């Protein structure tokens with residue numbers, strides 16, 4: 220089965236890649252996100268690690284009202300509502316496949332930003348059959364445990380919303396990552412190298 224995986228360069232998609240890298244093409248989107256360079260580098264490193272082809276796509280997104288940056292709310296980088304729906308639709312048009320895989324976790328269903336998108340794609344997955352859109356349904360800590368079990372190079376991933384050379388350790392994404400590794404009892408090698 221030919222799969223296309225949305226590879227953001229974060230933890231969720233990295234573990235998804237570790238699960239299904241055979242006969243898989245990865246797609247990475249640059250859309251003006253604050254950590255665009257870091258996320259693209261992470262996607263490149265992850266796809267090189269698994270020897271999968273990486274399609275890099277750059278699409279413009281409009282700034283939100285009152286914000287200069289397309290992915291900011293005010294002056295803070297945040298999740299973009301509906302972002303994954305845009306990426307999935309774009310990917311399906313770009314690359315025909317039997318299956319589209321999107322890394323996610325249960326926490327995404329509880330936060331408002333991605334909630335509707337994930338519910339919608341999950342409903343499509345359940346109702347319409349192929350092309351399948353597969354969404355992981357695990358807690359973030361379980362995702363870390365699975366990544367550890369599969370030997371996923373989680374140290375290559377990027378989670379921070381900001382585009383500084385090193386993760387800030389304070390944004391919502393950094394905090395979520397730290398909590399997941401702590402709950403899983405796994406050492407975050409990204410943080411070890413970042414603090415060195």
Ligand SMILES: [Zn+2]
Pocket residue numbers: 378379380381386387388389390391392393394
């Ligand atoms: Zn951060």
